[in-house]
Amino acid sequence: MNLYKINEVFESLQGEGSYTGLPSIFVRLQGCPVGCPWCDTKHTWEVNPDLHVNRDTVMAESGESDKWFETSSEQLLTLFSKYGYVAKHVVITGGEPCIYNLTELTSYLIGLGYSVQIETSGTYEIYCHEDTWVTVSPKVNMPGGKHVLKSAMLRANEIKHPIAMQKHIDELDQVLTLLEGGSMPQIYLQPISQQKRATELAIETCIARNWRLSLQTHKFIGIE
Numbered sequence: 001m002n003l004y005k006i007n008e009v010f011e012s013l014q015g016e017g018s019y020t021g022l023p024s025i026f027v028r029l030q031g032c033p034v035g036c037p038w039c040d041t042k043h044t045w046e047v048n049p050d051l052h053v054n055r056d057t058v059m060a061e062s063g064e065s066d067k068w069f070e071t072s073s074e075q076l077l078t079l080f081s082k083y084g085y086v087a088k089h090v091v092i093t094g095g096e097p098c099i100y101n102l103t104e105l106t107s108y109l110i111g112l113g114y115s116v117q118i119e120t121s122g123t124y125e126i127y128c129h130e131d132t133w134v135t136v137s138p139k140v141n142m143p144g145g146k147h148v149l150k151s152a153m154l155r156a157n158e159i160k161h162p163i164a165m166q167k168h169i170d171e172l173d174q175v176l177t178l179l180e181g182g183s184m185p186q187i188y189l190q191p192i193s194q195q196k197r198a199t200e201l202a203i204e205t206c207i208a209r210n211w212r213l214s215l216q217t218h219k220f221i222g223i224e
């Protein structure tokens, strides 16, 4: 039985990428060594054993917290039930969820009729059920020194890339070379922090390349 370290579980709408607008249960796993300077979930980076608490303590937290609890797949389903979650789409995010082997968790949820999505940086091997929707948001040249893996890029159902400047598009072009010879998944550009220049650059590039724009719609409407 696999155990997963959980930072947060909540129900909301998916705000990004192909599933935008879909009611979803978000499962945020604790731990990420990638080190993106602009990361908006830095509280998930460390797995501090002193902050291992019980489920109800984590669920009672409001706002960002670096506390975590440990759960099996079955216990996670019990949590969904206890909190009355009704969404049938589960988004496994982080942190970097692929520091865990997600085969058991994704298979369990898919077996129960959920659709399951993983959001990953592409810097770890992805272990999950074959029907899992994999969103790779490739993190290039980050301080953690991790490299985007060809296997992760080839597994991606969609690629979602946060951008603020041309350099970020150049970095995406660099990792897309890993896909040479394979099929190209749908590509989304996502302006970082809704910045005006970033949004303009994303729009221009999406039109020129026939890519899609991903806005963090949850931030526009003020939901988590």
Ligand code: SF4
Binding pocket: 032, 033, 034, 035, 036, 038, 039, 040, 041, 042, 044, 094, 095, 096, 121, 139
């Ligand atoms: Fe943050 Fe994701 Fe980068 Fe990790 S990979 S540092 S969680 S943005």
